[in-house]
Amino acid sequence: MEAKFFDSLYGGDSANGVKLCMGLSDGDFWARPAGVQLLYKGQDSIDIDFGRIAGVSNINNNIEAASGQPLSRWLYVARRVNCCGMEEQTLLAAVRVAFDGSGNLIGGAL
Secondary structure, X not given: OOHHHOOHXXXXXXXXXXXXXXXXXXXXXXXXXXXXXXXXXXOOOOOOOOOXXXXXXXXXXXXXXXXXXXXXXXXXXXXXXXOOOOEOOOOOOEEEEEEOOOOOEEOOOO
């Protein structure tokens, strides 16, 4: 399991540990047998913090981002994590989104 998901120091109760349900095992092991997909966000590809998870979904479910701030643009990157806690290291599943003055998603934003 990758060290970035190992939350035994906090008993699985760190921000990432809670999102990954690691508190169920007191942070000692990966509790998702089928894997998971993670969502990260940033203003640009160089400033995405891959240590901070923005969203989590089971591997076969849709993953949703939180609503955006009005008049903001974000780059979202989705990465899959296998049943052993190993995360893929890619930027292939990335999308740039923009939000209007009401915080609603603007279609076709690049």
